[in-house]
Amino acid sequence: MTQTFDRFVVETERLLREMSVIIKKRGRDILEGFDITPPQFDALLALRDSPDMTMGELCQKMYLACSTATDLIDRMERNGLISREKDATDRRVIRLRMRERGYQIIEEVMIARKRYVQSILDQIDMEEKENLIKALTRLHGLMMEEIKPGTRGKEGRQ
DSSP states (O other), X not given: OOOOOOHXXXXXXXXXXXXXXXXXXXXXXXXXXXXXXXXXXXXXHHHHHSTTEEHHHHHHHHTOOHHHHHHHHHHHXXXXXXXXXXXXXXXXXXXXXXXXXXXXXXXXXXXXXXXXXXXXXXXXXXXXXXXXXXXHHHHHHHHHHHTSTTOOOGGGOO
16 A cells, blocks of 8 residues: 655655765764774763663663673773773672773764764855754654653554
8 A cells, every 4th residue: 555745754754864874874984083883882872871881781772682792892891992890789780881982982983973064064054054953853852752651653543
């Protein structure tokens, strides 16, 4: 069964999808200059946002099998990005802690990403930038409402 959508839906979906691919590719290109893989960078961001996670918590947050996460964390520990430390209250629990080098890489990568975005935004005028931020903020808010726990998107409702 074919469903017809108006041009706003078709164009918005296409543009968001294509921009996502470009951003992902550009992000990977940027990471190559820092000798870090995309999954390692994602793990650093997760640890920055939730310091002192356990391996199990990281697996859940990144949707990784424990064996995959263990290999990832082993490499990151060898590269001086994170450390494993015993929990102060329960010696059986191992906490993942980001080291200074991990924080430094995040900062440098984010600066490079922002420079890229700036190089693109420099090509449009201020009114377009304001309208872009306003529209993206609204779209983001609506999408966040759709993924709140216990809610279902309109496409799932009958």
